[in-house]
Each structure stands twice: as structure tokens, then as C-alpha cells.
Amino acid sequence: MFALSYEAIDANKWVAKLGPGLDSGALVCFEGRVRNHHQGKAVRSLDYEAHEALALDEGERIVKEAQQRFPVQAACVHRLGSLELGEVAVWVGVAGSHRDEAFSACRWIIDEIKARVPIWKREYYEQGEAVWQHP
């Protein structure tokens, strides 16, 4: 389960969608949040944009791959549009029988999302510039 959202991410709603079953002893959630600094610059806000069709396909592929690599259920949602400081940019939730696989799968998913999904961030700095990030 992978989604893109122009609205604030409601982590509770996503835990409910993930629906950790009664056989799930471990739930690991990751939230990437908009920080007020990046490489020494004061950040004021962010934009995210995506190649949406491709991002949805690739995100879904990543979540499915995670569920094949690890015995877990997983979900991920990424924000698009304009975000304020402190807002959740990406949420990953993983439920499994044991914590080992839940931690490993959650970490694997966020790393793959960052590497493989066509989403871009533009940072607006306190000084007024706005710069697309292309690491």
C-alpha cells in the first residue's frame, strides 16, 4: 500500500489502514518531518512534487518487495505540495510478528523510497531563495 497525498498525513488513519493483526507483535513507524535547517541553512518551508503515475507505481513496487523480503505488512504515504516546518513529509508503517523484521523492513522501505521514487523537494530558505534539491 503506497499513496501520495496533498493533505496532511494522519498517522493514526494509516496505522488503521495497515491494520496490524492480532499476530503482529511489533509495529515500527517512521515519519520524515520538515526540518528547520539543511546543510547550515535555515529552512522556512518546502514543496514536494512528483511524477505522480511513476511515483505511485514505484512506491507500490517497493512496498510489495519489502513484503516479499521480510515477513511483514507495510504501508507508506508521501506528501506532495507545500509543507510547513514540522509537518510529516513521509510516513512508513510496518507490522510484523517480531521487532527484528519490523525494524529492518521499515528502514529498508524509507531508504528505497528516497532512492527510487521520482519525488523532488524544493526548499525555501529564510533568506528568500528557493532551491530544488538534487543530491
Next chain:
Amino acid sequence: MFALSYEAIDANKWVAKLGPGLDSGALVCFEGRVRNHHQGKAVRSLDYEAHEALALDEGERIVKEAQQRFPVQAACVHRLGSLELGEVAVWVGVAGSHRDEAFSACRWIIDEIKARVPIWKREYYEQGEAVWQHP
């Protein structure tokens, strides 16, 4: 910040208490939940009990140690009393600038909590027995 609770753990309340600051780019949360099985046996419910004074001291020590080992803010709460299937037995939340340290610290805390804090679980099985767990 470490607590023991006889009431259901409200993860939202604990995220708010942890209060990820605007310099926190990553929040990792772990929930240990009551599973419906353990070593092949069908579990019906659980009791947790603690040496409360010592558990509070040792839990607080673990959270403080985590904050010294990793550049993070952390909180943990453990349930006591009688728990139903699917209820959250333990919650760990870690906020940091980057995901590396947030994942590492969260994992470190739950491992230390399990190893060092005087809390015990009694499992009630479908077959009617009740067994204190002493791994």
C-alpha cells in the same frame, strides 16, 4: 522520559510529550503489541507486573543513556496490569535530526528495556493455563 501505565497507551499523547522539535527530521516509533500466539500456543490475554520503583529508575536510566549515546530525544512507556490481544504493551518514540540515529536509538532502547527492566509477563492460553514468562 520513562513511565509505567495501568491504562491503555495513547501513542499520540506520547508523541506530543516527546515533542519532536522543528530540528527533528526523523521520528521512529516502536510498539510492542500483545500477540495471539507464542511458541506455538494460542494466547488469550496477558498480565504484566513490575518492581515498580526499580523499573522506573532503570527505564529512566536507559532513556537517558540512549540520549547520551545518540543525538536524539526519546521516551518510553510500558503497560502494567491486564492486557487484551492487540493492545500496546510498550511504546518507544525517538526524534532526531536524521533517520540513522533515530532508528538506532529506538532499537537500542527496546532491546535494553527487555533486558534490564524488572517487568514480567504472564500469558493466559486458550487452553486455560497461565504461565509467567522467564526467558
Next chain:
Amino acid sequence: MTTKHRHQARTRKIKVQIRYFAELKQQAGVDQESQQCEQPLTAVELYAQLRERHGFRFGAQMLRVAINGAFAEWGTTLNDGDEVAFLPPFSGG
């Protein structure tokens, strides 16, 4: 024979839809444009033309390309009606 050779050598006009993202969009000043091209033309050849026109700083080796909504190889020959998206390094998460 001569007719056949002339036919093979003759280039055909195709039209492709080009999509830009992030910094490429900013530098191009548009998020998409359509372009008449002469076939055969590969994705990397098309990008070279567009890079020269718009002054993109990224070489193709820094980018990914997607054709009709799927990741593609740079050497893919473009067909009439293709949607070609140039994807600068990702920064989601």
C-alpha cells in the same frame, strides 16, 4: 532499388510530448512541451538537443528517463506520440 534506398534513408517526422520536473522544469520555464523530431531518435539524443536549447546543467548520466510512465533505457528509440519525462536526481523522503 533506388526508390527503396531513398525510402529507408528518408527520416520520418514524429511528435513527442516532453515533461520536465523540479530544476529542469524551472530551467525550461515550462513543465511540458511538444516537439517535432526526426526519426530515428533515441531518448538520449532528444535530451542532448533539449539540454542545448534550455541550458540544463545535468548531463544525461545524472538523470533517469521515463517513457509513457515507465522507467526506460536512454538508448530507447522514440515513437510518435511518446511521452518522455526527464527525471533529475530524486529528493523525496
Next chain:
Amino acid sequence: MTTKHRHQARTRKIKVQIRYFAELKQQAGVDQESQQCEQPLTAVELYAQLRERHGFRFGAQMLRVAINGAFAEWGTTLNDGDEVAFLPPFSGG
């Protein structure tokens, strides 16, 4: 001299409060009990007496001991009024 020797050899009575948890509590049938002991007595010696009385399956090497709310060494000599808690292997989390 004889008086002094007699005095040193004479054991003193102390009273300690004992707390049991989890399986130990279940086997002892109580969560605490107070006990008159003869000083000097270490925590591990006290546990040996109690293990015999209650038939605990755990040897001391499987347990931790806490005295007055803090983890302690098994070799610690107990004092009058101490609270001694015997802690079977933990299973929280």
C-alpha cells in the same frame, strides 16, 4: 577479652522484608513476607534458605536481587530493616 570474644561471636537478630515477583510470587504464595534472620547474612544466603522453604526452581545465578529498591550484589550483607526483592528473569517489552 572473653566478654569481647563472646560478643563478637554472638549473632544478632535482624528483620528483613522480602518481596517476590512473577513465578517466585506464585510459588511462594505471597508477594511479600518478613523474616527474622541471624546476622551476618548475605542476600544469597537468605535466598538459599527461602528456596529450600518454598521450592523455587531458580538458582540464585538465574536471578537478580534488589535491596531497598536498587540492584545489589548477591554477596551484600543484609541489615536490619532491609527490603530484599528477588527478581526472576525479566520478560517485559
